[in-house]
Amino acid sequence: MSLYQYKGKSMPQRIVLTIIQTVILATSGWILFGGEETLNSWWGWTLGPGNGSRQLMLLILYMIVYIRMMFTIYYLLKRSIHWEEAFSIPFAFGLYYIGFSLFSLTTAEAITIWDGMIVLLFLAGSWVNTFSEWKRDQWKKRPENKGKVYDEGLFKYSTHINYFGDVLWVTALALLTRNPWALLIPLLLICLFVFYNIPMLDRHLEEKYGKDFVEYQKKSKKLVPFIY
Known part of the structure; x- marks a missing residue:
């Protein structure tokens, strides 16, 4: 913790x-x-x-x-x-x-054009990860938001949308290698997020924000927007 x-x-x-x-x-x-x-x-x-x-x-x-x-x-x-x-x-x-x-x-x-689509997936994942964290950083700098849970922007759709961005760009790199065994790496990353990082971070955030974070979790998915 x-x-x-x-x-x-x-x-x-x-x-x-x-x-x-x-x-x-x-x-x-x-x-x-x-x-x-x-x-x-x-x-x-x-x-x-x-x-x-x-x-x-x-x-x-x-x-x-x-x-x-x-x-x-x-x-x-x-x-x-x-x-x-x-x-x-x-x-x-x-x-x-x-x-x-x-x-x-x-x-x-x-x-091929397929690789071009994969690059777009990489760019999308990179944008989701960095842009979501940058927007949260800008929001937290405002004095009126001190001690509040950030549930706006992309974080409105997933409590850990930045992790979802990581999954996207890592998966894109795996696909770009054209070796199916490379997909084991993003699979390992997903397991790490689901079974370690997310539970640990959720416990910390619940201790820090209390019922506000619990309510936020009820309105948002945990990792994948609209799904999980």
Whole structure:
């Protein structure tokens, strides 16, 4: 519960998190553009060169994720970051960057209009996640809203709409690899949200806002708008 209770800059943790994220992003770029031969020789794998256009598309999308993460860490996230988070958060994103990069090397399929639709899904998920949190941040800055539950904007449709955005863009990256096994990663993310993050955060919010949060939950879905 202490994960959500304390505010603070915790700048050393944020810097360490940023450094690790940057190294992981650079590693994914190496994997996408030439690293497969080294990995094959190290581990005895049979990774192929993939498709250059697909690899470039993935790397660009990774960079968008990276920029949004930096915006969240240094601007939107007001609570302190614990040392375990400074290492666990990059681990999760390493699973995305490196995992999806490896999966993408198993196919040489050319880019099609289907991939363009997947990119739109990625952009939609990214917008849902970052825009919803930015609007909440702006709302909380107003003095008259202090101590109130934010149930406006996209959060009107889901108590954890930002998590739903995460599910969308991670699923899009999985689909872009053209490897069905990559879908295990967003499935794992959904399980993490449903069975760990959401219950923990809900307990914290109910303790903080009391019956106001309980009433808000009755009017909103938990994760997927209009469904769950």
